[in-house]
Each structure stands twice: as structure tokens, then as C-alpha cells.
Amino acid sequence: xxxxxxxxxxxxxxxxxxYPGLSQTTTTAPDPKQQFSPAQxxxxxxxxxxxxxxxxxxxxxxxxxxxxxxLFDSVAQTLNRPMTQQEFFVAATPLVTALKxxxxxxxxxxRKHYQYYYNLDKLFPLELHFTGKQGHLVHDISGQSAIPLGxxxxxxxGLSVASLxxxxxxxxxxxxxxxxxVKYLSLDRFLPFYYGTxxxxxxxxxxxxxxxxxxxxKTAQVPSVTLETIxxxxxxxxxxxxxxxxxxxxxxxxxxxxxxHFNIYKNELDVEKVMKDIFWQINAKNTQNLIIDLRSNxxxxxxxGALLYSYLTDKRFKYYxxxxxxxxxxxxxxxxxxxxxxxxxxxxxxxxxxxGGNYTFRFKKTxxxxxxxxxxxxGDVYILTDGYSFSVTSEFCAIAHYHKRxxxxxxxxxxxxxxxxxxxxxxxxxxNTDLELAVPQWNYFMAVSGYPHKDRGILPDYPIxxxxxxxxxxxxxxxxxxxxLIKSKRASAASK
Numbered sequence: 001x002x003x004x005x006x007x008x009x010x011x012x013x014x015x016x017x018x019y020p021g022l023s024q025t026t027t028t029a030p031d032p033k034q035q036f037s038p039a040q041x042x043x044x045x046x047x048x049x050x051x052x053x054x055x056x057x058x059x060x061x062x063x064x065x066x067x068x069x070x071l072f073d074s075v076a077q078t079l080n081r082p083m084t085q086q087e088f089f090v091a092a093t094p095l096v097t098a099l100k101x102x103x104x105x106x107x108x109x110x111r112k113h114y115q116y117y118y119n120l121d122k123l124f125p126l127e128l129h130f131t132g133k134q135g136h137l138v139h140d141i142s143g144q145s146a147i148p149l150g151x152x153x154x155x156x157x158g159l160s161v162a163s164l165x166x167x168x169x170x171x172x173x174x175x176x177x178x179x180x181x182v183k184y185l186s187l188d189r190f191l192p193f194y195y196g197t198x199x200x201x202x203x204x205x206x207x208x209x210x211x212x213x214x215x216x217x218k219t220a221q222v223p224s225v226t227l228e229t230i231x232x233x234x235x236x237x238x239x240x241x242x243x244x245x246x247x248x249x250x251x252x253x254x255x256x257x258x259x260x261h262f263n264i265y266k267n268e269l270d271v272e273k274v275m276k277d278i279f280w281q282i283n284a285k286n287t288q289n290l291i292i293d294l295r296s297n298x299x300x301x302x303x304x305g306a307l308l309y310s311y312l313t314d315k316r317f318k319y320y321x322x323x324x325x326x327x328x329x330x331x332x333x334x335x336x337x338x339x340x341x342x343x344x345x346x347x348x349x350x351x352x353x354x355x356g357g358n359y360t361f362r363f364k365k366t367x368x369x370x371x372x373x374x375x376x377x378x379g380d381v382y383i384l385t386d387g388y389s390f391s392v393t394s395e396f397c398a399i400a401h402y403h404k405r406x407x408x409x410x411x412x413x414x415x416x417x418x419x420x421x422x423x424x425x426x427x428x429x430x431x432n433t434d435l436e437l438a439v440p441q442w443n444y445f446m447a448v449s450g451y452p453h454k455d456r457g458i459l460p461d462y463p464i465x466x467x468x469x470x471x472x473x474x475x476x477x478x479x480x481x482x483x484x485l486i487k488s489k490r491a492s493a494a495s496k
Contacts, residue, residue, distance in 0.1 A: 026110050030434055032118065035082040040432035042079055045072070048092060048437055050333050051428045052099070057326050057359075057443035058421035062100040062177055062455055071098055085433050086118045090198055096437075097173045100455070102182070102390060102414055103422045104173065105438035109338075109429055113227055116193050119201035120227040123192040126207070128153055129468045130184050133162035136468035137209070141192070141233060146220040150212040150468050157206055159199070168194045175387075175414050176394070177455035182387030182414030192230065243269065247278045252486050254289040255282050256479075259308075262392045263300030271304055279311045279375050288379045289486050295384050295410060295478065299391025299422075302444075306366050309399050311373045312381055312406070318447035319366045319399060320419075325351055325359050325441055336428045338436070361442065381406040382486070384478045385460060389413040391422055395446060397458045402448040409485070410464050410478045413457035419444040 036044075049072055052059050059068070071094060078091050085108060096106045111117050125142035128135035135153045140146070147153075153161055165187070171194060172183040187194060195201075205222050244260040257278065264271050282290065292308075306319040328351045331337070341347075347361070354360050383406045385397060394415025400406045401417070423442030430437065453459065462485070464478050 025112065025114055030085055030108065030110060032084060032086065035084055036088065036432050037082055038079050041083055041088055042076060044088065044430040044432050044435070045076055045079060045092065047333060047336060047428070047430055048095060051336075051426075051437055051439060052095070054331050054333070055326055055426050055428075055441075056099065056101070056104070056421065056439040057324050057441065058101060059099060061421070061443070063098045068095075068098060071095055085435065086197065088433050089117075089435060092435075093171055093173070093198075097170060099173070100175065100177050101421050101440070102174045102176045102179075103420060103425075103440040105425065105427065105436065106173065107436055109434045109436045113231070115190055116227055116230065117197065119196035122196070122201035122203055122224040123227065123230065124156075124195040124201075124205060125222050125225045126153070126191070126205075128161075128188065128191055129466065129471050130165060130187050131465065131467075133165045135161045135165070138188075138468050138471045140222070141225050141229060142223055144222055146222055147207060147209050148211045149472050151209040154208040154210065154217060156195075157202060164195075164199070168198060171198050174390075176390075176416035176420050176457065179387070179412055179414050179416065179457040181411035181457075182390070185387035185411075185414075192225070243274075245269070245271065245274050245278070247282065249285065249287075250291075250483065252289065252483070252490050253287055254291060254483070254486055255285070255287045256291045256293060257282075258293040259297055261297050261300050262302075262304040264304065265301075272307065275307060275311060276373075276375070279373065279377055282377060283375055287377075289382065290377055290379060291382045291384065291479070291482050291486075292406070293384045293479075294389045294393050294397070295386040296388040297390070297393040298388055299393050299395075299415070302366055302392050302395065302422075305392040305396035305399075306370050308396055309405075310370055311376050312400065313372045313403065314376050314378070315372060317370050317372075317399065317403065319370050319395070320364065320444055321447040322354075322445045323360055323362075323364060323367060324354075324443040324445075325361050327359055331426070333428060336431065338427050338429050340426065341424055380486075380489075382482050383408050384482065385410045385413050385458065386478075387411055387414045389457075390415045391420060394420070394457055395444070398446045398448050398451075401458050402446075402451070407462070407485075408458060408460040409462045409482050410460050412459050412463075415457055417446070417451050417453065417456060417458055418448065419446045 075091055075095060096104060108117050126137055127139040129138045137147055137149055137151045137153055168187060169183050172186045174186055175182045203224055207220050207222055208217055210217055244264060247255055247257050249255055350363060351359050351361055383397060385408060394413040397413055398417045421440045421443045423440050425438040425440050427436055427438035464481060466477055470477055
């Protein structure tokens with residue numbers, strides 16, 4: 001009985017692979033004009049220092065301790081006057097981005113939206129597509145249509161788009177290491193958030209632009225939009241509900257396996273059965289080519305990534321090489337922790353020291369050698385990725401890339417090749433500013449080697465760059481390229 005109880009406890013812990021959304025999305029938010037004294041700001045900054053130093057197991061994975069200490073000192077020197085929550089959020093963001101950990105959470109405890117926190121009545125009204133230091137209009141949220149779609153936007157309220165990109169890209173912390181595609185994609189998707197938070201807000205925005213095919217510079221005034229307008233747009237763009245794992249069949253003996261996310265629990269979908277049925281069907285149809293679409297798949301439960309790869313190989317394989325966790329001693333900031341999983345005390349008891357003097361949690365099945373599935377797929381595999389291919393998705397991609405099992409098409413993954421810091425989070429409330437810093441507890445190292453880009457994601461074999469026109473026309477350039485590549489390979493093989 002004791003053994004069964006322990007197994008259930010460990011299973012509960014191991015399911016905690018994603019952040020449970022502890023901070024409150026409410027109809028109210030703190031008074032944006034409330035100011036905090038320098039002493040209060042310094043106290044919250046020092047708590048941030050302790051939380052990261054004690055609670056983040058991968059704090060120095062990409063940034064040295066010396067660099068972090070210099071950053072903390074630099075931020076502390078700016079906290080010499082009263083500030084609002086937003087001002088402190090902006091001032092402390094460089095500490096979060098220096099982690100280069102896309103799993104860390106940094107947000108107000110109470111907010112009206114999961115992404116938008118500040119200046120909610122005067123948000124920037126345009127969606128742009130960024131390539132390098134250029135931005136082109138792909139949607140006018142305000143509905144004014146004062147600027148033709150596809151126009152190159154040159155400046156906003158006098159700030160050049162090149163300067164805008166230089167200012168905003170370093171604030172994007174949803175990225176592992178120095179992955180780049182995810183940062184541009186974040187600006188594409190959430191420019192009103194980044195502009196309103198890190199640059200400011202205005203009732204109207206003066207836009208300098210060049211219409212498509214024209215060299216003439218024109219200007220237009222575009223009114224700001226409210227959060228309610230953005231939420232309405234989000235509602236309109238919601239995709240119809242469907243299985244997060246699904247297969248369809250295309251020409252040239254090709255199957256398309258789409259996986260929207262891996263955050264799937266047993267009561268929602270029997271993933272093992274679905275995968276077994278899908279690959280049985282794929283093989284029964286004598287399919288020669290398999291496209292796996294993992295674009296915008298932000299991850300979820302790690303064992304599903306290992307399971308997916310087990311259907312692509314006929315050899316035993318290692319998935320994770322090792323796992324490091326924070327030290328076993330009680331956190332000195334425990335009184336500020338707002339939530340922990342019920343099995344956390346047991347988990348802490350099961351932490352053990354490694355031979356190198358670090359700490360680990362050995363009870364992860366994905367640390368063991370993995371077996372291939374009997375009904376594995378032996379044909380050609382093509383994987384579509386973008387910047388929001390993250391976490392478990394990037395882990396799977398790293399293993400598939402390392403074993404040379406797939407051709408990658410699209411853009412660099414947002415998750416890093418060599419691993420990430422994820423698992424369950426320890427969320428801490430900063431007592432004065434009411435901001436939340438949540439740090440993941442498991443520092444994973446993938447069973448891969450030889451990749452020359454130590455701080456990057458999986459770089460595609462065939463990089464795809466979208467134009468503003470592609471986005472406006474809703475072209476699926478990645479899929480078009482993949483199908484054309486399969487067609488050309490088929491034609492080449494037939495001619496031999």
C-alpha cells in the first residue's frame with residue numbers, strides 16, 4: 001500500500017509540467033497612479049534577488065553571476081524616486097530577460113487580461129509584421145482603415161520603427177537563450193502590450209508610412225483602442241474546438257499530424273491510445289511522408305514529447321540526460337510564496353545530491369532510457385516549427401534533430417536545443433508592488449550533443465520568411481513549401 005501511495009504522489013508531482021495560472025485575472029486592477037516609496041521598491045527588488053538566487057535552478061545557464069550582480073546594482077540605482085507598479089515592472093524587466101528563460105512568469109498579481117496589464121484604455125491600435133527593423137501593417141484594430149494594409153510603417157509618434165524594434169526586442173522574456181524568431185513573433189502578436197508598457201500611451205497615434213508600391217511618405221492619425229476592443233477581436237479569432245491531436249491525409253502519400261499543444265491530461269484525452277491509433281492508421285495506409293505541424297505549440301506534459309519520438313524510431317533512446325533542482329534547504333522567502341502543490345513536502349524529501357554536489361529529482365520516467373514503439377513510422381518526416389514552438393515541443397524537436405530523424409521547415413523554435421527550466425513553478429508575491437515572480441523548479445538537460453548553437457533553438461533546415469502580404473492573404477507558406485519539397489523529392493526518385 002505504501003508503495004502504491006508513493007507512486008500516486010510521484011505521478012501527481014510529475015504531471016506538474018506547466019504553470020497553473022495562479023495570479024488573478026480579475027475585473028479590477030491596482031490603481032495605476034499609486035506610487036511606492038524608494039524603500040518599498042528596494043525591498044521588493046531584494047526579494048526578487050533572493051527568489052532568483054535560491055529558487056531558480058538555471059539562473060546562470062546563460063548569464064554569469066557577475067553579470068547578474070551588476071544588473072541588480074544597476075536597477076537598484078534607478079529606484080531613487082517614487083514609482084508606480086508599471087514603472088517598477090519596467091525597471092526590473094532586464095533582470096527577468098537576463099535569465100533567458102521563457103518559462104519564468106513576471107506579471108501583476110491582479111490584472112484584467114493574461115497579456116495586457118497597463119494603459120488599457122489607450123492601447124496601440126495597429127498590428128504590424130516585423131522583419132528585421134522594418135514593420136508592415138497587417139491589421140488595423142481600430143477599424144479606421146486610414147492606412148492601406150501592407151504599408152511600411154516608418155514611425156509612430158515620431159519614434160522610428162527601427163528604434164522601436166531596438167527598444168522593444170530586449171524586453172521580450174518569452175524566449176529561451178537567444179532564440180530570435182519568438183521575439184519577433186511576440187511583437188507581431190502583442191505589439192499593443194509592448195508599446196503601452198515600455199514606451200507609453202496616447203489617445204491618438206501619428207503614423208508615418210509608405211503605401212505599398214509607393215515611395216511617398218504620408219502621415220495619418222489613428223485613435224487608440226481599449227482592452228475591450230482587443231478582447232472582442234480575440235473572440236472573433238478563436239478557432240473552433242477540435243482534438244488537439246489530429247491527422248489528415250494529403251496528396252503524394254503524405255499524412256499531416258497536427259498537435260496544437262501537449263498540455264493534455266488523461267480525463268481530457270487518452271493520448272497514448274490516440275497516438276497508437278494514429279500511427280497504426282498511418283502505417284496501414286502505407287504512408288511514405290509524415291508532416292508534423294508543431295507551430296504555435298507552446299508545450300505541456302513532457303512525457304508526450306518522448307512518446308511522440310518513440311513512434312519515429314526503431315531504437316532505444318535517451319530523452320533527458322539530467323535534471324537539476326534548487327537546493328534542499330527551505331527557501332528564506334517562504335512567507336511570500338502564494339501557492340505550492342499539495343505533494344510539495346514529499347517532493348522536497350525526495351530531492352537528492354548528485355555526484356557533482358548539485359541537487360536532483362530522480363523519479364522522472366523521462367530520465368530513463370526510452371523504448372521505441374512496435375508500430376513506429378519509418379518514412380520521411382517533416383516538422384513545421386515557429387517561434388512559439390516551445391517547451392516540450394522544443395525538447396521533442398531537439399531529440400528528432402539530434403538523431404537526424406526529420407527535416408525542419410519554418411522558423412527557429414522559441415525553446416532551446418539543449419534544454420530548459422520548466423516543471424512546476426514557485427510563485428512569489430512582491431509585498432509592496434503586488435507583482436508576481438514565478439520561477440520554474442526543474443532545470444532539464446536534453447540527451448543531445450554536437451549542436452554548435454549553445455544558446456539557440458532548433459534552427460530549420462529550410463527557413464521560411466513570411467511577408468506582410470502572406471499574412472494578410474492568410475497563406476500557409478510553410479505547408480506549401482513542405483508539400484512542394486515532398487513533390488520534388490518524389491519526382492526526383494521516380495526519374496532515377
